[in-house]
Amino acid sequence: MSTTSSTPPTPSKSVTARALSVLGAFSAVTPRLNLSQISRATGLPVATVFRLAGELEDGGFLQRDGSNFYSLGIKLWEMGLLTPVHGRLREIAMPFLLNLQYRTRETVQLAVLDGLDAVYVEKLTSEVSVPIQSRIGSRIPLHATAVGQVLLAYSDSGLIDQVVDSPLTKYTEETITSKRTLLRELSNVRDRGYAYSASEYLPGAVAIAAPVFVGGKIEAACGVVNYDNRADIEECYSSLQEACTGFAARLEELKKSGQSY
Template identity: 50%
Template sequence: MRHNARRPPSVVGRVLDVLGAFTSDRPVLTLSELSRRTGLPLSTTHRLAAELVSRGALQRDGDGQFRVGLWLWEVASLAPHGAQLRESAMPFLEDLYEATHQNVQLAVLDGAEVVYIERLSGRHAVNVISRVGGRLPVHATAVGLVLLAHAPADVQEQVLARPLKRYTGRTIASPEQLRRVLADVRQQGYAVSDGQIELVALSVGAAVHGPDDTVVAAISVVVPAQGTDPFTLVPAVRASARGISRALGAPRTLRLPEDVRRETHQSFH
Protein backbone atom coordinates (compact mmCIF):
# COMPACT_ATOMS: atom_id res chain seq x y z
CA MET A 1 0.00 0.00 0.00
CA ARG A 2 1.51 3.33 -1.06
CA HIS A 3 0.99 6.19 1.39
CA ASN A 4 0.70 9.95 0.96
CA ALA A 5 1.31 12.99 3.14
CA ARG A 6 -2.39 13.76 3.59
CA ARG A 7 -2.98 10.57 5.58
CA PRO A 8 0.28 9.52 7.22
CA PRO A 9 0.14 5.86 8.24
CA SER A 10 0.16 4.83 11.88
CA VAL A 11 2.95 2.68 13.27
CA VAL A 12 0.63 -0.32 13.26
CA GLY A 13 -0.36 0.41 9.69
CA ARG A 14 3.27 0.54 8.60
CA VAL A 15 4.04 -2.76 10.34
CA LEU A 16 1.04 -4.44 8.71
CA ASP A 17 2.10 -3.05 5.33
CA VAL A 18 5.53 -4.66 5.74
CA LEU A 19 3.99 -8.02 6.62
CA GLY A 20 1.44 -7.69 3.84
CA ALA A 21 4.15 -7.16 1.25
CA PHE A 22 4.87 -10.90 1.26
CA THR A 23 2.76 -13.04 -1.05
CA SER A 24 2.73 -16.63 -2.26
CA ASP A 25 4.44 -15.42 -5.45
CA ARG A 26 7.03 -13.38 -3.55
CA PRO A 27 7.68 -15.09 -0.19
CA VAL A 28 11.24 -13.71 -0.03
CA LEU A 29 12.01 -10.00 -0.41
CA THR A 30 15.03 -7.73 -0.16
CA LEU A 31 14.92 -4.55 1.91
CA SER A 32 14.60 -2.40 -1.20
CA GLU A 33 11.73 -4.57 -2.46
CA LEU A 34 9.98 -4.20 0.88
CA SER A 35 10.40 -0.45 0.69
CA ARG A 36 9.07 -0.33 -2.86
CA ARG A 37 6.10 -2.58 -2.17
CA THR A 38 5.03 -0.69 0.95
CA GLY A 39 5.79 2.81 -0.31
CA LEU A 40 7.74 3.48 2.87
CA PRO A 41 11.15 5.18 3.02
CA LEU A 42 14.08 2.80 3.01
CA SER A 43 15.21 3.95 6.48
CA THR A 44 11.73 3.35 7.94
CA THR A 45 11.50 -0.05 6.28
CA HIS A 46 14.91 -1.01 7.64
CA ARG A 47 13.92 -0.06 11.20
CA LEU A 48 10.59 -1.87 11.09
CA ALA A 49 12.07 -4.97 9.50
CA ALA A 50 14.81 -5.12 12.12
CA GLU A 51 12.26 -4.92 14.93
CA LEU A 52 10.12 -7.61 13.31
CA VAL A 53 13.18 -9.87 12.98
CA SER A 54 14.00 -9.37 16.66
CA ARG A 55 10.47 -10.54 17.59
CA GLY A 56 10.51 -13.50 15.21
CA ALA A 57 7.81 -12.10 12.93
CA LEU A 58 10.35 -11.97 10.10
CA GLN A 59 13.45 -14.01 9.38
CA ARG A 60 16.54 -12.65 7.63
CA ASP A 61 18.58 -14.96 5.45
CA GLY A 62 22.35 -14.93 5.21
CA ASP A 63 22.15 -12.89 2.01
CA GLY A 64 20.03 -10.21 3.68
CA GLN A 65 16.64 -11.21 2.26
CA PHE A 66 13.55 -11.36 4.44
CA ARG A 67 10.79 -13.95 4.81
CA VAL A 68 7.87 -14.46 7.20
CA GLY A 69 8.95 -15.83 10.58
CA LEU A 70 7.59 -18.74 12.60
CA TRP A 71 6.26 -16.46 15.32
CA LEU A 72 3.46 -15.38 12.98
CA TRP A 73 2.41 -19.02 12.57
CA GLU A 74 2.27 -19.36 16.35
CA VAL A 75 0.01 -16.31 16.61
CA ALA A 76 -2.15 -17.46 13.68
CA SER A 77 -2.77 -20.81 15.37
CA LEU A 78 -4.69 -18.95 18.10
CA ALA A 79 -7.33 -17.73 15.64
CA PRO A 80 -10.87 -19.10 16.17
CA HIS A 81 -10.60 -21.15 12.99
CA GLY A 82 -7.06 -22.28 13.71
CA ALA A 83 -5.54 -25.27 15.43
CA GLN A 84 -8.65 -26.64 17.17
CA LEU A 85 -10.66 -26.83 13.96
CA ARG A 86 -7.77 -28.35 12.05
CA GLU A 87 -7.05 -30.95 14.73
CA SER A 88 -10.71 -31.99 14.89
CA ALA A 89 -10.89 -32.23 11.12
CA MET A 90 -7.65 -34.06 10.34
CA PRO A 91 -8.79 -37.67 10.99
CA PHE A 92 -11.79 -37.18 8.69
CA LEU A 93 -9.76 -35.36 6.04
CA GLU A 94 -7.25 -38.22 6.07
CA ASP A 95 -10.03 -40.78 5.65
CA LEU A 96 -11.49 -38.80 2.74
CA TYR A 97 -8.05 -38.59 1.17
CA GLU A 98 -7.51 -42.35 1.52
CA ALA A 99 -10.83 -42.92 -0.23
CA THR A 100 -10.00 -40.65 -3.17
CA HIS A 101 -6.22 -39.97 -3.25
CA GLN A 102 -7.10 -36.56 -4.63
CA ASN A 103 -7.06 -33.08 -3.11
CA VAL A 104 -8.93 -32.76 0.19
CA GLN A 105 -9.37 -29.26 1.60
CA LEU A 106 -10.63 -27.45 4.70
CA ALA A 107 -11.56 -23.78 4.42
CA VAL A 108 -13.22 -20.94 6.32
CA LEU A 109 -14.99 -17.78 5.18
CA ASP A 110 -13.38 -14.35 5.28
CA GLY A 111 -15.48 -11.70 3.58
CA ALA A 112 -15.84 -12.49 -0.11
CA GLU A 113 -13.07 -15.08 -0.02
CA VAL A 114 -12.30 -18.47 1.46
CA VAL A 115 -9.09 -19.12 3.35
CA TYR A 116 -7.68 -22.63 3.15
CA ILE A 117 -6.40 -23.86 6.51
CA GLU A 118 -5.57 -27.42 5.47
CA ARG A 119 -5.03 -29.38 2.27
CA LEU A 120 -4.02 -32.99 1.63
CA SER A 121 -2.87 -33.88 -1.85
CA GLY A 122 -1.70 -37.05 -3.58
CA ARG A 123 1.26 -37.20 -5.91
CA HIS A 124 -0.97 -37.94 -8.88
CA ALA A 125 -3.87 -35.70 -7.84
CA VAL A 126 -5.22 -33.12 -10.27
CA ASN A 127 -3.36 -29.82 -10.10
CA VAL A 128 -5.01 -27.09 -8.03
CA ILE A 129 -4.02 -23.49 -7.30
CA SER A 130 -5.22 -23.49 -3.68
CA ARG A 131 -2.70 -23.67 -0.85
CA VAL A 132 -2.73 -23.58 2.94
CA GLY A 133 -3.11 -19.94 3.94
CA GLY A 134 -4.20 -19.02 0.42
CA ARG A 135 -7.43 -17.38 -0.66
CA LEU A 136 -9.92 -17.90 -3.47
CA PRO A 137 -13.26 -16.21 -4.23
CA VAL A 138 -16.40 -17.69 -2.72
CA HIS A 139 -18.41 -17.77 -5.95
CA ALA A 140 -16.00 -20.02 -7.87
CA THR A 141 -15.20 -22.79 -5.38
CA ALA A 142 -17.26 -25.56 -3.80
CA VAL A 143 -16.17 -24.62 -0.27
CA GLY A 144 -16.95 -20.99 -1.05
CA LEU A 145 -20.44 -21.77 -2.33
CA VAL A 146 -21.14 -23.82 0.80
CA LEU A 147 -19.90 -21.12 3.15
CA LEU A 148 -21.67 -18.32 1.30
CA ALA A 149 -24.94 -20.27 1.17
CA HIS A 150 -24.96 -20.41 4.97
CA ALA A 151 -23.53 -16.94 5.62
CA PRO A 152 -25.63 -14.09 7.04
CA ALA A 153 -27.85 -12.30 4.51
CA ASP A 154 -25.80 -9.09 4.61
CA VAL A 155 -22.63 -11.00 3.74
CA GLN A 156 -24.39 -12.67 0.81
CA GLU A 157 -25.68 -9.33 -0.46
CA GLN A 158 -22.21 -7.78 -0.28
CA VAL A 159 -20.83 -10.57 -2.46
CA LEU A 160 -23.76 -10.40 -4.88
CA ALA A 161 -23.28 -6.64 -5.25
CA ARG A 162 -19.65 -7.00 -6.36
CA PRO A 163 -18.38 -7.98 -9.80
CA LEU A 164 -17.94 -11.76 -9.98
CA LYS A 165 -14.55 -12.52 -11.50
CA ARG A 166 -14.66 -14.98 -14.37
CA TYR A 167 -11.84 -17.53 -14.48
CA THR A 168 -13.21 -19.85 -17.16
CA GLY A 169 -16.29 -20.05 -19.34
CA ARG A 170 -17.95 -22.07 -16.55
CA THR A 171 -17.42 -19.55 -13.76
CA ILE A 172 -20.59 -18.19 -12.16
CA ALA A 173 -20.59 -14.60 -13.37
CA SER A 174 -24.06 -13.21 -12.66
CA PRO A 175 -25.78 -12.45 -9.32
CA GLU A 176 -28.95 -14.17 -10.54
CA GLN A 177 -27.14 -17.41 -11.26
CA LEU A 178 -25.29 -17.23 -7.96
CA ARG A 179 -28.55 -16.77 -6.04
CA ARG A 180 -29.99 -19.88 -7.68
CA VAL A 181 -26.90 -21.92 -6.92
CA LEU A 182 -26.85 -20.82 -3.27
CA ALA A 183 -30.50 -21.83 -2.89
CA ASP A 184 -29.69 -25.25 -4.35
CA VAL A 185 -26.75 -25.67 -1.96
CA ARG A 186 -28.93 -24.93 1.06
CA GLN A 187 -31.58 -27.37 -0.14
CA GLN A 188 -29.25 -30.19 -1.19
CA GLY A 189 -26.64 -29.92 1.54
CA TYR A 190 -23.63 -29.86 -0.79
CA ALA A 191 -22.05 -27.84 -3.61
CA VAL A 192 -20.43 -28.83 -6.89
CA SER A 193 -18.03 -26.47 -8.65
CA ASP A 194 -17.21 -27.84 -12.09
CA GLY A 195 -14.38 -26.14 -13.98
CA GLN A 196 -14.94 -22.73 -12.41
CA ILE A 197 -11.32 -22.01 -11.49
CA GLU A 198 -9.62 -24.42 -13.89
CA LEU A 199 -11.39 -26.48 -16.51
CA VAL A 200 -9.44 -29.60 -15.57
CA ALA A 201 -10.84 -29.79 -12.03
CA LEU A 202 -14.16 -30.05 -10.25
CA SER A 203 -14.84 -29.99 -6.53
CA VAL A 204 -17.56 -31.23 -4.21
CA GLY A 205 -18.03 -29.46 -0.89
CA ALA A 206 -20.10 -29.74 2.29
CA ALA A 207 -20.58 -27.68 5.44
CA VAL A 208 -18.99 -28.18 8.84
CA HIS A 209 -21.09 -27.06 11.81
CA GLY A 210 -19.82 -25.85 15.16
CA PRO A 211 -21.08 -26.18 18.77
CA ASP A 212 -23.96 -23.77 18.15
CA ASP A 213 -24.90 -25.49 14.87
CA THR A 214 -23.73 -22.57 12.73
CA VAL A 215 -21.52 -23.29 9.74
CA VAL A 216 -17.91 -22.65 10.76
CA ALA A 217 -16.04 -24.23 7.85
CA ALA A 218 -16.40 -26.33 4.72
CA ILE A 219 -14.53 -29.27 3.27
CA SER A 220 -14.15 -30.35 -0.33
CA VAL A 221 -12.51 -32.91 -2.54
CA VAL A 222 -11.06 -31.73 -5.84
CA VAL A 223 -10.85 -34.30 -8.64
CA PRO A 224 -10.27 -34.38 -12.41
CA ALA A 225 -13.29 -32.98 -14.23
CA GLN A 226 -13.01 -35.37 -17.14
CA GLY A 227 -14.59 -38.73 -16.54
CA THR A 228 -15.78 -37.97 -13.00
CA ASP A 229 -19.37 -38.13 -11.82
CA PRO A 230 -19.38 -35.63 -8.93
CA PHE A 231 -22.48 -37.15 -7.36
CA THR A 232 -20.59 -40.33 -6.54
CA LEU A 233 -18.42 -38.24 -4.21
CA VAL A 234 -21.27 -36.50 -2.38
CA PRO A 235 -21.93 -39.22 0.27
CA ALA A 236 -18.27 -39.42 1.31
CA VAL A 237 -17.84 -35.65 1.48
CA ARG A 238 -21.03 -35.17 3.48
CA ALA A 239 -20.12 -37.99 5.84
CA SER A 240 -16.70 -36.46 6.48
CA ALA A 241 -18.23 -33.03 7.10
CA ARG A 242 -20.73 -34.58 9.51
CA GLY A 243 -17.94 -36.38 11.35
CA ILE A 244 -16.00 -33.15 11.83
CA SER A 245 -19.17 -31.41 12.99
CA ARG A 246 -19.73 -34.18 15.54
CA ALA A 247 -16.15 -33.82 16.78
CA LEU A 248 -16.77 -30.09 17.23
CA GLY A 249 -19.91 -30.80 19.27
CA ALA A 250 -22.57 -29.71 16.79
CA PRO A 251 -26.00 -30.64 18.24
CA ARG A 252 -27.39 -31.40 14.79
CA THR A 253 -25.09 -34.42 14.54
CA LEU A 254 -26.91 -36.06 17.43
CA ARG A 255 -30.00 -36.28 15.24
CA LEU A 256 -30.43 -38.68 12.34
CA PRO A 257 -30.06 -37.09 8.89
CA GLU A 258 -33.34 -36.19 7.23
CA ASP A 259 -32.83 -38.83 4.53
CA VAL A 260 -32.51 -41.65 7.08
CA ARG A 261 -35.70 -43.41 8.11
CA ARG A 262 -35.89 -44.78 11.63
CA GLU A 263 -37.60 -48.16 12.03
CA THR A 264 -38.56 -49.55 15.38
CA HIS A 265 -39.14 -53.18 16.19
CA GLN A 266 -42.35 -54.06 17.97
CA SER A 267 -42.88 -57.41 19.64
CA PHE A 268 -46.28 -58.94 19.82
CA HIS A 269 -47.39 -61.31 22.50
Protein backbone atom coordinates in the same frame (compact mmCIF):
# COMPACT_ATOMS: atom_id res chain seq x y z
CA MET B 1 1.78 16.27 -5.38
CA SER B 2 1.66 15.36 -1.75
CA THR B 3 1.02 18.62 0.04
CA THR B 4 -0.87 20.38 -2.69
CA SER B 5 -4.51 19.54 -2.39
CA SER B 6 -7.62 17.54 -1.67
CA THR B 7 -7.75 13.88 -0.67
CA PRO B 8 -4.65 12.37 0.91
CA PRO B 9 -3.18 9.65 -1.36
CA THR B 10 -2.90 7.24 1.53
CA PRO B 11 -5.93 7.41 3.80
CA SER B 12 -3.43 7.73 6.60
CA LYS B 13 -3.17 4.17 7.84
CA SER B 14 -2.40 3.61 11.46
CA VAL B 15 1.06 2.60 12.52
CA THR B 16 -0.12 -0.89 13.24
CA ALA B 17 -1.73 -1.19 9.84
CA ARG B 18 1.52 -0.03 8.27
CA ALA B 19 3.55 -2.54 10.17
CA LEU B 20 1.19 -5.29 9.07
CA SER B 21 1.38 -4.10 5.49
CA VAL B 22 5.14 -4.51 5.68
CA LEU B 23 4.57 -8.13 6.57
CA GLY B 24 1.99 -8.31 3.83
CA ALA B 25 4.63 -7.44 1.26
CA PHE B 26 5.94 -10.99 1.58
CA SER B 27 4.28 -13.73 -0.38
CA ALA B 28 4.93 -17.16 -1.80
CA VAL B 29 6.49 -15.60 -4.89
CA THR B 30 8.36 -12.87 -3.02
CA PRO B 31 9.59 -14.48 0.16
CA ARG B 32 12.78 -12.41 0.28
CA LEU B 33 12.77 -8.63 0.02
CA ASN B 34 15.16 -5.84 0.77
CA LEU B 35 14.22 -2.47 2.20
CA SER B 36 13.57 -0.68 -1.04
CA GLN B 37 11.54 -3.54 -2.43
CA ILE B 38 9.36 -3.48 0.66
CA SER B 39 9.12 0.26 0.32
CA ARG B 40 7.95 -0.07 -3.26
CA ALA B 41 5.53 -2.87 -2.46
CA THR B 42 3.90 -1.02 0.41
CA GLY B 43 4.15 2.51 -0.84
CA LEU B 44 5.77 3.55 2.41
CA PRO B 45 8.87 5.75 2.43
CA VAL B 46 12.02 3.73 2.93
CA ALA B 47 12.96 5.52 6.14
CA THR B 48 9.65 4.41 7.56
CA VAL B 49 10.07 0.85 6.36
CA PHE B 50 13.54 0.87 7.82
CA ARG B 51 12.15 1.62 11.23
CA LEU B 52 9.16 -0.68 11.04
CA ALA B 53 11.12 -3.60 9.62
CA GLY B 54 13.65 -3.11 12.41
CA GLU B 55 10.97 -3.39 15.03
CA LEU B 56 9.38 -6.39 13.38
CA GLU B 57 12.79 -7.99 13.32
CA ASP B 58 13.23 -7.32 17.02
CA GLY B 59 9.94 -9.08 17.60
CA GLY B 60 11.01 -12.08 15.56
CA PHE B 61 8.39 -11.45 12.88
CA LEU B 62 11.03 -10.72 10.30
CA GLN B 63 14.55 -11.97 9.94
CA ARG B 64 17.38 -10.50 7.97
CA ASP B 65 20.02 -12.57 6.27
CA GLY B 66 23.60 -11.64 5.51
CA SER B 67 22.82 -9.64 2.39
CA ASN B 68 20.25 -7.33 3.93
CA PHE B 69 17.32 -9.30 2.69
CA TYR B 70 14.36 -9.76 4.93
CA SER B 71 12.09 -12.74 5.14
CA LEU B 72 9.28 -13.72 7.45
CA GLY B 73 10.53 -14.69 10.90
CA ILE B 74 10.28 -17.84 12.91
CA LYS B 75 8.03 -16.24 15.49
CA LEU B 76 5.39 -15.88 12.83
CA TRP B 77 5.50 -19.57 12.03
CA GLU B 78 5.53 -20.44 15.70
CA MET B 79 2.42 -18.40 16.37
CA GLY B 80 0.75 -19.73 13.27
CA LEU B 81 0.87 -23.16 14.88
CA LEU B 82 -1.07 -21.78 17.84
CA THR B 83 -3.88 -20.59 15.62
CA PRO B 84 -7.22 -22.36 16.17
CA VAL B 85 -7.43 -23.13 12.49
CA HIS B 86 -4.34 -25.27 12.84
CA GLY B 87 -4.45 -26.69 16.35
CA ARG B 88 -8.17 -27.13 16.58
CA LEU B 89 -9.90 -27.34 13.20
CA ARG B 90 -7.25 -29.15 11.24
CA GLU B 91 -6.36 -31.54 14.02
CA ILE B 92 -9.94 -32.53 14.74
CA ALA B 93 -10.90 -32.73 11.09
CA MET B 94 -8.04 -34.99 10.11
CA PRO B 95 -9.52 -38.41 10.91
CA PHE B 96 -12.75 -37.53 9.12
CA LEU B 97 -10.88 -36.24 6.11
CA LEU B 98 -8.68 -39.30 5.98
CA ASN B 99 -11.70 -41.53 6.11
CA LEU B 100 -13.41 -39.53 3.41
CA GLN B 101 -10.34 -39.72 1.26
CA TYR B 102 -10.15 -43.45 1.79
CA ARG B 103 -13.75 -44.02 0.83
CA THR B 104 -13.89 -41.77 -2.19
CA ARG B 105 -10.32 -42.04 -3.48
CA GLU B 106 -10.65 -38.43 -4.55
CA THR B 107 -8.92 -35.30 -3.41
CA VAL B 108 -10.59 -33.99 -0.29
CA GLN B 109 -10.24 -30.52 1.09
CA LEU B 110 -11.14 -28.44 4.10
CA ALA B 111 -11.60 -24.70 3.87
CA VAL B 112 -12.73 -21.86 6.08
CA LEU B 113 -13.94 -18.37 5.47
CA ASP B 114 -11.59 -15.49 6.17
CA GLY B 115 -12.39 -11.98 5.12
CA LEU B 116 -13.66 -12.10 1.58
CA ASP B 117 -12.18 -15.39 0.52
CA ALA B 118 -11.84 -19.01 1.44
CA VAL B 119 -8.61 -20.46 2.79
CA TYR B 120 -7.49 -24.03 2.31
CA VAL B 121 -6.78 -25.49 5.70
CA GLU B 122 -6.06 -29.02 4.62
CA LYS B 123 -5.98 -30.99 1.45
CA LEU B 124 -5.45 -34.70 0.96
CA THR B 125 -4.60 -36.05 -2.43
CA SER B 126 -4.12 -39.57 -3.59
CA GLU B 127 -2.56 -38.78 -6.93
CA VAL B 128 0.51 -36.61 -6.74
CA SER B 129 -0.45 -34.91 -9.98
CA VAL B 130 -2.51 -31.78 -9.64
CA PRO B 131 -1.07 -29.91 -6.70
CA ILE B 132 0.37 -26.83 -8.43
CA GLN B 133 -2.61 -24.68 -7.61
CA SER B 134 -4.24 -24.37 -4.25
CA ARG B 135 -1.58 -25.21 -1.74
CA ILE B 136 -2.53 -25.42 1.92
CA GLY B 137 -2.78 -21.91 3.27
CA SER B 138 -3.66 -20.39 -0.07
CA ARG B 139 -6.73 -18.30 -0.69
CA ILE B 140 -9.39 -19.11 -3.21
CA PRO B 141 -12.39 -17.15 -4.42
CA LEU B 142 -15.76 -17.61 -2.78
CA HIS B 143 -17.79 -17.37 -5.95
CA ALA B 144 -15.89 -19.81 -8.12
CA THR B 145 -15.30 -22.91 -6.03
CA ALA B 146 -17.54 -25.45 -4.38
CA VAL B 147 -16.15 -24.90 -0.89
CA GLY B 148 -16.31 -21.16 -1.44
CA GLN B 149 -19.93 -21.23 -2.50
CA VAL B 150 -20.88 -23.30 0.49
CA LEU B 151 -19.08 -20.97 2.87
CA LEU B 152 -20.76 -18.01 1.25
CA ALA B 153 -24.22 -19.55 0.99
CA TYR B 154 -24.49 -19.97 4.74
CA SER B 155 -22.89 -16.67 5.74
CA ASP B 156 -24.85 -13.66 6.94
CA SER B 157 -26.48 -11.62 4.25
CA GLY B 158 -24.10 -8.74 4.89
CA LEU B 159 -21.17 -10.72 3.61
CA ILE B 160 -23.14 -12.19 0.74
CA ASP B 161 -24.13 -8.72 -0.43
CA GLN B 162 -20.55 -7.57 -0.18
CA VAL B 163 -19.32 -10.44 -2.32
CA VAL B 164 -22.00 -10.46 -4.99
CA ASP B 165 -21.57 -6.72 -5.41
CA SER B 166 -17.81 -6.99 -5.79
CA PRO B 167 -16.27 -7.64 -9.21
CA LEU B 168 -16.46 -11.39 -9.77
CA THR B 169 -13.27 -12.51 -11.43
CA LYS B 170 -13.79 -14.78 -14.42
CA TYR B 171 -11.40 -17.71 -14.11
CA THR B 172 -12.85 -19.98 -16.76
CA GLU B 173 -15.72 -20.11 -19.20
CA GLU B 174 -17.86 -21.58 -16.47
CA THR B 175 -17.16 -19.04 -13.76
CA ILE B 176 -20.24 -17.30 -12.48
CA THR B 177 -19.72 -13.58 -12.94
CA SER B 178 -23.21 -12.19 -12.70
CA LYS B 179 -24.73 -11.14 -9.43
CA ARG B 180 -28.11 -12.62 -10.28
CA THR B 181 -26.72 -16.00 -11.26
CA LEU B 182 -24.54 -16.18 -8.19
CA LEU B 183 -27.41 -15.36 -5.86
CA ARG B 184 -29.53 -18.01 -7.53
CA GLU B 185 -26.72 -20.54 -7.24
CA LEU B 186 -26.28 -19.76 -3.55
CA SER B 187 -29.97 -20.33 -3.10
CA ASN B 188 -29.63 -23.66 -4.89
CA VAL B 189 -26.82 -24.60 -2.57
CA ARG B 190 -28.95 -23.93 0.46
CA ASP B 191 -31.80 -25.94 -1.06
CA ARG B 192 -29.72 -29.02 -1.84
CA GLY B 193 -27.47 -28.67 1.19
CA TYR B 194 -24.32 -28.86 -0.85
CA ALA B 195 -22.53 -27.10 -3.69
CA TYR B 196 -21.63 -28.52 -7.05
CA SER B 197 -19.06 -26.79 -9.19
CA ALA B 198 -17.67 -27.89 -12.56
CA SER B 199 -14.66 -26.10 -14.04
CA GLU B 200 -15.63 -22.79 -12.49
CA TYR B 201 -12.15 -22.17 -11.18
CA LEU B 202 -9.85 -24.77 -12.69
CA PRO B 203 -10.87 -26.22 -16.05
CA GLY B 204 -11.59 -29.88 -15.67
CA ALA B 205 -12.06 -29.78 -11.93
CA VAL B 206 -15.39 -31.04 -10.68
CA ALA B 207 -16.22 -30.70 -7.03
CA ILE B 208 -18.91 -30.94 -4.44
CA ALA B 209 -18.74 -29.36 -1.02
CA ALA B 210 -20.84 -29.36 2.11
CA PRO B 211 -21.03 -27.20 5.21
CA VAL B 212 -19.84 -27.99 8.71
CA PHE B 213 -22.14 -26.37 11.22
CA VAL B 214 -21.38 -25.84 14.86
CA GLY B 215 -23.79 -23.99 17.07
CA GLY B 216 -25.97 -23.25 14.07
CA LYS B 217 -23.20 -21.26 12.39
CA ILE B 218 -21.08 -22.49 9.50
CA GLU B 219 -17.55 -23.08 10.63
CA ALA B 220 -15.93 -24.75 7.66
CA ALA B 221 -16.60 -26.46 4.36
CA CYS B 222 -15.52 -29.90 3.26
CA GLY B 223 -15.15 -30.76 -0.37
CA VAL B 224 -14.34 -33.58 -2.74
CA VAL B 225 -12.66 -32.79 -6.05
CA ASN B 226 -11.86 -34.69 -9.15
CA TYR B 227 -9.66 -33.23 -11.83
CA ASP B 228 -10.68 -35.41 -14.75
CA ASN B 229 -14.13 -33.93 -15.12
CA ARG B 230 -15.83 -36.99 -13.74
CA ALA B 231 -19.46 -36.02 -13.74
CA ASP B 232 -20.33 -38.67 -11.18
CA ILE B 233 -18.59 -36.89 -8.36
CA GLU B 234 -21.98 -36.38 -6.79
CA GLU B 235 -21.96 -40.03 -5.87
CA CYS B 236 -19.51 -39.09 -3.19
CA TYR B 237 -22.15 -37.02 -1.49
CA SER B 238 -23.21 -39.51 1.14
CA SER B 239 -19.62 -39.99 2.25
CA LEU B 240 -19.05 -36.27 2.24
CA GLN B 241 -22.20 -35.66 4.18
CA GLU B 242 -21.17 -38.25 6.73
CA ALA B 243 -17.73 -36.72 7.16
CA CYS B 244 -19.21 -33.26 7.66
CA THR B 245 -21.76 -34.28 10.25
CA GLY B 246 -19.23 -36.44 12.07
CA PHE B 247 -16.75 -33.62 12.14
CA ALA B 248 -19.40 -31.12 13.19
CA ALA B 249 -20.59 -33.40 15.98
CA ARG B 250 -17.05 -33.73 17.30
CA LEU B 251 -16.58 -29.96 17.27
CA GLU B 252 -19.89 -29.44 19.00
CA GLU B 253 -18.94 -32.00 21.60
CA LEU B 254 -15.60 -30.36 22.32
CA LYS B 255 -17.24 -26.99 22.47
CA LYS B 256 -19.67 -28.17 25.14
CA SER B 257 -17.20 -30.01 27.33
CA GLY B 258 -14.00 -28.32 28.35
CA GLN B 259 -14.30 -25.13 26.35
CA SER B 260 -11.31 -26.48 24.44
CA TYR B 261 -11.20 -23.20 22.62
